[in-house]
Amino acid sequence: MTGFRFLHLADLHLETSFGGRAATRKRLRRAALEAFENAVDYAIDHRLHAVLAAGDLYDDPLLSLQTELAIQRQVQRLEEAGVWFLAVCGNHDPGGPRHRSIRLSLETDPAGAPRERVHVFRDRHPQRVTVTDRDGTPVGVVVGAGHPSAAESDNLAARFPAVATDLPLIGLLHTHVESTPRAGQHDRYAPSGQRDFERAEYSYWALGHIHIRQCAVPGQPVHYAGNLQGRNPRETGAKGGLVVEAQSGVAAEPQFVPFAPVRWERVRVDRIADCASAHALVAQLSETLSALGAGRDELIVRIELVGETFLAPMLRRPEEREAIEEELQATTGALEIQLRAEGVVRPIDRNLLRESPSAIARALELIEQATRDDALLEELAPDDLATSVDPSERIAYLQALLSELPEELIERSIAGDEA
Ligand SMILES: [Mn+2]
Structure with missing residues (x-):
C-alpha cells in the first residue's frame, strides 16, 4: 500500500504588517507570498496528494484584494494539478458567519464552480475529508476543526473522534498545546494538553499556532510546522513546511523543507575589544555575517554587541550605529542589519x-x-x-x-x- 504524502504548513500569516524599515517591510510582505508559492511548487513538482494548512493563513481579516487574489491563484494551481488543499481556521482567520474566511470562499473557482479538492474547516466540530490520488483512489483521511472566532476558548483537540478506517488518519488543528516550549509567547486559543493527542489511530497531527517548528508531544507524531516566513527578530532560522508520508496505523516522521526566501538571524558578538576603528569593526562583523550566509542567503540580522570596546561611546548613538549598519548592508549584501549596543562598555581599569x-x-x-x-x-x-x-x-x-x-x-x- 502506498502512503499518504502531504505537505504540512502552518501560520502563513500572509500580509502581516511588519515593523522595521520601509524597504524591509515591503520585501517581507512579498516574501511571505513567495514562500507560499514555493510550497505550492514543491507539492505539485513532487506529486504530493495534499497541502494541509494548520490555521492563520492570513494575518488580518482586512486582507487586501491583491493578497486575496494571490491566495486564490495558488489554490487554483493546486486544484488544477490534482493536489488537495485542506485548511483549518485559526485565531487570525476565524471561520464564523461574519468573518472574512467565508467571503473568501476558497472552495469555489472564479466562475463559482466548486473546487473538488479544496476544503476549509471552519466549524469547531471536527469533520472528516477523504483525500484521493489523481486517479480518484482514496489515500488518507483528514479530520479537522476550525476556530469560529478570534478567541476560541474550547479544547477542540478533545473533540476529535476515533475514526475506523484502513487509511492513514491525520488530525489538522490550530491549537495551543499547553506544555510546548515557547507556548508562553502565544495566546491560549483552543488550548489542549498532551493527553489529547495520545491516540494510536492517528498517524500524524498537523498543528499550527506556535511559530517554532517542533514536536509538541515527545515520542508522538504531533508536530508544529512553525510559521512559513519569519517576521521579526524572534522568528529566526530557516522556515518552511513539513513533508509527511503517512502509513495507516504507523506514527509518521516529518521532514523539514525550507520555503521562506528571507531568513532572520540573531547573533551576539563579544570579540570586539581589538576593534579600534570603524573599519576594523566592519571587517569583524562582516566575517560573522559571511559565516551566517550573508551574500548567499537573503538575511535580516540583529547583531548584539557585548563587551569592552573603545568604540562604546560612539556606538551608543543611533546615527553612528546606522552608519555601521548601512556599511555592513552594502559590503555583505544583507537585506537589513540591526545593531544593538546596550551591552558594550568602555575598557577602563x-x-x-x-x-x-x-x-x-x-x-x-x-x-x-x-x-x-x-x-x-x-x-x-x-x-x-x-x-x-x-x-x-x-x-x-x-x-x-x-x-x-x-x-x-x-x-x-x-x-x-x-x-
Ligand atoms: Mn494563531
Whole structure:
C-alpha cells in the first residue's frame, strides 16, 4: 500500500504588517507570498496528494484584494494539478458567519464552480475529508476543526473522534498545546494538553499556532510546522513546511523543507575589544555575517554587541550605529542589519578607579555599601517610593536599581573627563 504524502504548513500569516524599515517591510510582505508559492511548487513538482494548512493563513481579516487574489491563484494551481488543499481556521482567520474566511470562499473557482479538492474547516466540530490520488483512489483521511472566532476558548483537540478506517488518519488543528516550549509567547486559543493527542489511530497531527517548528508531544507524531516566513527578530532560522508520508496505523516522521526566501538571524558578538576603528569593526562583523550566509542567503540580522570596546561611546548613538549598519548592508549584501549596543562598555581599569582618591571612587564605595546594608539602602531610597509593597520585594527592587548605577557613573565620569 502506498502512503499518504502531504505537505504540512502552518501560520502563513500572509500580509502581516511588519515593523522595521520601509524597504524591509515591503520585501517581507512579498516574501511571505513567495514562500507560499514555493510550497505550492514543491507539492505539485513532487506529486504530493495534499497541502494541509494548520490555521492563520492570513494575518488580518482586512486582507487586501491583491493578497486575496494571490491566495486564490495558488489554490487554483493546486486544484488544477490534482493536489488537495485542506485548511483549518485559526485565531487570525476565524471561520464564523461574519468573518472574512467565508467571503473568501476558497472552495469555489472564479466562475463559482466548486473546487473538488479544496476544503476549509471552519466549524469547531471536527469533520472528516477523504483525500484521493489523481486517479480518484482514496489515500488518507483528514479530520479537522476550525476556530469560529478570534478567541476560541474550547479544547477542540478533545473533540476529535476515533475514526475506523484502513487509511492513514491525520488530525489538522490550530491549537495551543499547553506544555510546548515557547507556548508562553502565544495566546491560549483552543488550548489542549498532551493527553489529547495520545491516540494510536492517528498517524500524524498537523498543528499550527506556535511559530517554532517542533514536536509538541515527545515520542508522538504531533508536530508544529512553525510559521512559513519569519517576521521579526524572534522568528529566526530557516522556515518552511513539513513533508509527511503517512502509513495507516504507523506514527509518521516529518521532514523539514525550507520555503521562506528571507531568513532572520540573531547573533551576539563579544570579540570586539581589538576593534579600534570603524573599519576594523566592519571587517569583524562582516566575517560573522559571511559565516551566517550573508551574500548567499537573503538575511535580516540583529547583531548584539557585548563587551569592552573603545568604540562604546560612539556606538551608543543611533546615527553612528546606522552608519555601521548601512556599511555592513552594502559590503555583505544583507537585506537589513540591526545593531544593538546596550551591552558594550568602555575598557577602563575599574579597580584602579575605585582605589583613586576621587569623588567617583567614594560614590562607588557608597553604592557597594548600600547593596550590602539594607538599612542604609532604605535611608537612601526616595521618600515617595511605595511603602505598601512587601519589604523584601522593596529591597530587591532598590538593589536592582543600584546594580546598574556603578557602570553608569563610570561612563559619565569618563565622558566628563573628555569634554
Ligand atoms: Mn494563531
